[in-house]
Amino acid sequence: MSFIISKLVWAILTPGSLLFIVVAIAWALHRRRPALSRGLLAMATLFLAALLITPIGAWTLRPLEAQFPAAQLDGRPVDGIIVLGGALDPEATQRTGVPVTNDAAERLTTFVALARAHPQARLIISGGSGNPLRPDIREADEVKALFASLGLSPDRVIFERNSRNTYENAVYSKELAKPQAGQNWLLITSAWHMRRSVGCFEKAGWTTIPYPVDYRSYSNDHWGMFSPDQQFDMLTTGAKEWVGLVSYRLMGRV
Template sequence: ISLIIMPLSITILLLIFAIIFYRIKPKVSFIALIMATSLLTLSTLPPVSDAIMAPLEDNYAVFTRSKQPVDYIVILGGGHTTIDELPATGQLNSSSLSRLVEAVRIYRLHPEAQIITSGFSGGDISSNAEKVKQAAVLLGLPAHKIITENFPQDTEEEAQLIAPRVLKRNVVLVTSAYHMPRAMAYFEKYGVNAIAAPASPWVKNNHLTPWQYYLPSAKKLQQTSMAWHEILGRIVQWIKS
């Protein structure tokens, strides 16, 4: 359902609608065309995209160092594509890779911690948890300190399955910055008071605003889609609660 109601999908549906009704109801067709053009333009404008994404990412500060020893570093699942010719790091998608890099940074600060990777296969031949572990080993983390949770299919399942292992422990939770509020809420629901470690925010404050910032960008369309997907996820979370 979320794929169908993404900005680009809605734009395409409106354009198809405009073509179908071009001769039957020209006025309706014109309205659909204007709506499609407006939605696509707004979704690709950096100021608009940043305004939608920033509130999702500004809830937690960057992790520095815990005052107490860290027992677990939990890396939530992202995505990957198994291609044997590539190293494991090259098989991860951008969200998984950025979360792993943040976890590696935290592990350098707290080498006493164990690492938990999470995520199911999503149709691939290996789970995301296992692929992230392989990539982590390539980046120098010891394999014997990495635990994989290979079956959670979404954030709520990750919290539900990981919580029993980490209850009453000092836990650092690593996920994308925009996804952190929803992830923290799920882990709190199952009794885990984790320390947030947001990874790779989309919106990076820059006091310099060149004229390019106000032009449409395909990257910002992706950012808007990610923000919209996360907003839908939070709506579903609220309904479930």
């Protein structure tokens, strides 16, 4: 139930939804409360101006991405590698018959590169269905063809296909991996998602080595970039992650 509730709450709290709600209320009040209506429209205008002029999206992501530095193995053996789902569109992949990745594709390419560099390491990809309307289409099932095309045999990989969120990524992956004390497991996910991910794995009793990828804020942190689409996308990603981090803390999942 909490999974469904989280999806519904985020559908309301996403910046795009909030902007629509503000404009809709302003329109509804433009005759009865013209002053309030103008104030709400001014807020919406200022928000759009901020997207156009300021690096507001980068400001939202930067504190998350700066939490963990790039991994330094320092000659330590790598016993296992985990990559979290979220880089492949499983429904589009199933429909088209070819792998359809998104902005987080670096998670998968880094996973394959590290798998080649550490042929003795155990490998896990954790990703079920994050879509409550299509629970039957799971990322771990659809990613196998991509791994094969990149030269990584799917036979080497453990496919965790039941998780629907980050907390379940940690719990179900640990059940499959059964990590031993003293082992070094790399955890690959987007840099902005690493703080919550590490917290979930630690809550599950599994200490991993963070291996952040998919940095987004560092090349988009300049004033006057006039790229509202990029800033809006980063703002939405960052806002979702901050909301997720706060809610996970309240639920005791990190």
